[in-house]
């Protein structure tokens with residue numbers, strides 16, 4: 209088992225409730241010999257050493273590429289449109305001022321990773337380096353079974369991406385929530401009633417929840433398999449909000465026995 213020497217956490221989640229320092233301390237307690245670095249938002253970090261001319265050119269290209277991977281129709285795979293000038297300008301603006309949030313746009317997650325992967329510094333492109341990008345962009349992947357895109361919390365690859373918007377929007381809320389919403393109960397009343405049963409925007413539980421997603425990304429990096437079948441393990445692939453809360457918050461042992469042993473082994477070896 210090869211544990212990477214470097215883990216980079218990119219701070220693009222754009223929510224005060226995500227504390228990367230706390231996550232980094234948590235990781236250092238497991239991966240004792242690994243250097244855990246917190247970096248700026250990924251694209252901002254990657255372009256920080258370029259001249260202003262190079263920066264401008266790269267942002268122009270990125271804006272064009274990223275506006276092409278917007279998902280226009282949830283039930284159409286890879287329907288690539290030539291983006292409108294206004295859409296390219298929107299992305300340019302978002303990329304040039306990292307404090308801008310992206311609202312209501314869904315991107316193709318694998319295409320996004322392809323675009324981002326080209327920006328990783330050459331000397332950090334081997335498996336000794338694990339890049340984990342936090343973003344507030346919402347992304348989705350195509351599901352062959354029901355022939356539509358599904359929003360996702362994370363995609364594990366090189367680099368891995370984890371979305372602070374995805375954690376709110378992707379796992380389904382309890383069925384009663386949707387039922388009551390349909391019956392016309394207002395959203396504030398609903399959010400109050402169901403607050404223990406789903407993660408919301410700027411949720412104070414965000415950091416604790418994201419520890420599990422970061423570990424999934426690292427397990428993917430080390431073993432090729434980020435997930436566990438056990439609902440009482442942080443590596444469980446949750447599809448419902450209540451499963452997220454169970455696996456990441458209400459689970460007093462953190463890991464199943466098998467993964468606890470692996471984690472103990474890593475702690476000892478390192």
Ligand SMILES: [Zn+2]
Nearest residue numbers: 436441464467
């Ligand atoms: Zn497990």
